Amino acid sequence: MSPALLRGIDRAAFAVAFTARLRRAGVPAGLTDVDAFVRALDVSPPRSMSTLYWTARISLVRRHADLAAFDRVFAAVFADAPPLPPPNRSVAPAGDRDDVHVPVPADAADDGPGGGLPWATLPPAVAHSPESDTALRLPERRPSALAGLAERPFDELDATQVTMLGDALRAAVVAWPTRRTRRHAVSPTGRRIALRATINRARRTGWEPVEIVRERAVRRPRRVVLLCDVSESMRAQATAYLHLMRAFAVVAEAEVYAFATTLTRLTVVLRHRSAAEAVAQASAAVTDRYGGTRIATNLRALLTSQRADAVRGAVLVIGSDGWDSDPPEELAAVMARLRRRAYRIVWLNPRAGAPGFAPRTAGMAAALPYCDRLLPAGTFQDLLVAARQLQSVTCTDGLKWPMLTPAPRIIA
Template structure:
């Protein structure tokens, strides 16, 4: 009795392999989209994959659409199937100008050896624990379970390293997926609106002898509530500065907020924090603040913001001030500035890293002067406190 024909994909989830192989092709520069991935799944289902050559041609016919993509496909195929015998095809053995892609040289495969997945990501039973593959520019951050992430969120900022702060910053950004809106003075056409759009109704009535057969309705346009954040980066806030930058980036990218950092001067960080890469955004924002870890002038910086052309962004906005309240300016000046801010802003929220300590009272003169003009003062010593503050703002 003849021996059975060896199967290349024994013990492998072919659909998962097709998706993973198409992803590798896209990373290498070949345009393998949903259509190519679907063709690849169908090819692996109907083809008899009893030899490396059959595998090669099934993958190539399903994914390659252009002549220039052959070199990319060959490189990816060779990288994926390094644990099977090499194919003695004519690719790479002839100069590009004399290449004939419709001819291949069949060779014997090592039929005694059946591939079992080798711990590759598309194997049906992958290795339970595998080394995390990170980007080339720096160390990777392993994914944590929700319980471990919640435990990190309860730790003080000074006990966290840069990688943990970046992870918690991404989790904090997920808290802002739903942000409250406000009613504007502009209107839009909507069949469920309660207001009659007179001009549009009259325009339609011209087609029906000036009889308003069709009534056009409209309703107010709603926009996300504007947010302005001011973060204290003085010496007393050194432990909290990195975490608060991640908070500002979350608001900047999700709620289109304006972000400012202040110590002895005021620095606008909105363009830097809108970068796609979190690491690059934090790096640019840190480099932009030249007076960090110095003194603090809260009243002077708030006055500068109110008097600048960015002061109009405070009108009807939710203002968040993250500071411990230590200020070198007189408390009377801070009280007068906060009164101006109170008349212009929608709400003022003060985040104080020391507010969560047992028996805390605002004994600092500047904090006591600013507190009557704030709608709320919340603790902000951990990422759990910041997430609670975000949930408080969404109400």
């Protein structure tokens, strides 16, 4: 282990001299900063030039605009400076006799050798040099594993990365907004007088309503129904959409379905405690995945099923690219029925985020006039944004989403 640079040296005197040099260069370092610098040197004695640089910079620099002046002074003080001879044996402690340190020359100019370091404005990463410990090594800033995958398409991710993104989706859907029901419950914060409860209390006081009982409307979570396309054209997004459906199935108790040529209910399967096991069971349950697409037929099957009432007053989320083998007239008819039943209809299209996107497919052009929102869902970041919008906007009482402008029905 290399000896500390400033062992056996008066750290307070060194800090005061270095801070005075910074003040002359325009860096506003005060007494508090000097005290912090001395304490930092005492807690963590610098054993390399890089450690000393960062200790001084963190303690003495408070503004980004002062970084250039600080680097210039630091380089002028320490660049090409010969080490001092060992300190006097009669003054220095016995354990510090063979220590070396870098001096602060009294006649060193701030604009001397080493001024204008290349990392003054935009610090690049300096490779680690095991041979020399005098070069300043700046840390390389790298994004986290999750942030690095946010903008990558789903077809470029492996199974482990998709699972990690699924966990992030599960954490993003923290709570689901509620809706006001027609039922009322007794509450001291309510604005409405509970007539029956007030009369019952009045029986104890000679039918005089001495105590007024109040009630408020009972709120329930807004129902959510998710339908995701798992056909061949959605192969890259199928697994990621299953993780999205699981997040809403666990948090919002949503009804979730997967469809290609037939409709498959996955609500119970995707509520499994393990995300990997839930996605595996859901993939095994969908027997027609990576096949054709019949959007109109599957939406009609939902409306005629035993759970058709789940759509009434719910937020209906459809994840598909709009490729449909059914006639567009049938899709438009069933979307009109869904529009009358559902509270909101949100369509997630993995290709909607592409530059110059236009609903040129027959299915997407037919369904778009009946959707409240068309959101891109081609990357993990798109799914996070869509999940936040569904939580914060679609289920707020009194807030009406404007209908999208009807798009021309272009047959692709």
